[in-house]
Amino acid sequence: MKAFFSGVGVILSLELRQRVRTTSWYILLAVFVGLIFMVTVLLSFALSGFGSDDNGAGGIFSTIIYFVLLLGTLVAPALSGNAINGDRDAGTLATTQVTLITTGQLIMGKFLSAWVTALAFLAAAIPFLVYSALVGQLRASTILVSIVILALELGVVAAVGVGLSGLLSRPLFSIVVTYLVVAALSVGTLIAFGLGGLALQTTATRTSSYALEYDSAGAPTACSAPESYEYQTPRFDLFWGALASNPYVILADAVPTTYDTNGQPTDLFGYFKLGTRMAQTAPDLEGGYNECVVGEREQYPDSPSAREVIDSTTPSWAVGLAVHLALAGGLLAGAWSRTKTPAAQLSRGSRIA
């Protein structure tokens, strides 16, 4: 085990020295910090207009975290998407493979290096996160969980990039496919959720009767005969898994929510979380709440509060993160089996040395 990690360490150190000692990497980092700085300043002005003191900063904080996630997932594929096939093109893969470094050590080292490189961007963003957290008087758990989820998501993108660079032979192609995977997770899941839910409509039946006459206390004295009617209702509950796989949803859902006295969330993430959780509940297909009973005042059932909805549903961040980790692990395993030597099979037109 120790020998395994010492081999991983050699690859990690070699990869980091090759990446981090380039001017372009520092320029990219500077551009990244500049963008976050601008967004923080602009949002501070824009949201202070709303007046309410803590909602403003909570909003800034949520938005900055999302912005870090956006930029991080845009940068990470470029850092990892040619890790293996780029080496093959440069003629340095085979010379590593003939040493005692195993394929597992090679892939693990390259993945860790891509992840660490992406984490540098997160580290550069931390001052801005801390600033908005301080101004917004957010709880430490919120900041901590956000940073952990951001770090994990950057790791997933790094793993997808390294995995695809092992599975596909052309560097440009694997970088583009990595971007497409990021796009599929960030935007594609929303489209799948929306379109899927709308396309799969189910017929729901509602039976209702209404009061014809009331007594002085407001209770019905005569009711109409129950009438049934059918209508179509979208089935978003069948597609909540797609929504749960969205990195932005995972981030919002994982952060512990604070509630006000009415049980409503106090920040942007909390409302996203509420929306995600409500999508899990199947629509009531047979029922009508507006039943009329002679002598009883009509009672509208209490709709559950945000806190009740959130507490009673599956934590979708765990589901989404599990999907992401399975995707990342699967692609790394695929890269391992394609890069393993002595190679049994070679893809068409590829040269192993």
Added chain:
Amino acid sequence: MLSRMVSTELLHTAPEPAGIVVENVGRSFGNVHAVRDASFVADPGTVTGLIGPNGSGKTTLMLMLGSLLQPDAGSIRIAGHDPVTETAAVRSRLGWMPDVLGSWSTISVRDTLIYTARMYAMDKTTAAGRAAELIALVDLGELADSPTRVLSRGQKQRLSLARALVHDPSVLLLDEPASGLDPVARAHLRTLVRRLASEGKTLLVSSHVLSELDEMADGAVYLSKGVTASAEALARSRATARPWRIRSSDAVALRAALVAEGIEEAAIATDRTELIVALEGEAAASALLARLVGAGVAISTFAPAVGDLEHAFIDLSTEDNK
């Protein structure tokens, strides 16, 4: 039709567990049969040349020997171990210098060697010591701390050789080691290759520069269309007539003497100041030389016009095409 086998020099030596032993190895990619049937033995302490026309399967064979590609058929033993089932044992004993000159472009020469040494599980101090030795060995001292992207082709070639030697392997595979080297570096390479062989290492050298191989190889494996040439084919090639180059200060007298020896006038080719005649075997050449000297012709050069390997190469290539 060529059957399997070996160069004659190696045929009668008893195969030892060390060195390289290849038996009936084949490898195809889809319906392209890159290597059909390769068999040879390379013994410790010898340098074996691997020669063959472009596309004959040399690189595929090298990759299989280098533990990067699995053979479809046959067996390979490197220093007594199977590259497929005992990969780590093979890799710790095998040095491979590829024909593709890849290097980590932003890493210095010294660090390239240190990183390679650490990939062979050496600790940092040992790795640094080994890197310093190898830099001196391949004469890259002035460039030791420059990034490898500034190296010329020949310098990269020397770095690649040093990298193959990092873990002091007992078997070395050198793919086109001389290409891009200047004459001085070539002479160094030749000396180094011979020295490594004298230390008991097994070397397999693939090269297109046949005269180069002639000077350093003890034997050769000839590969054509994925099949190693048979001993009979090599023996036959040795016996076929090959051109000899004869120079005399008096070309007219030489030509007259040759005609007097029974060589047809039309069979004597002229190349600048030299005459070229086809002779069958070394014995015929010695006899002719003795008679020419006896006849008083002033001979200044009497040598084969092409090297042994080149002769075999051309002879077997043309035989294939028949």
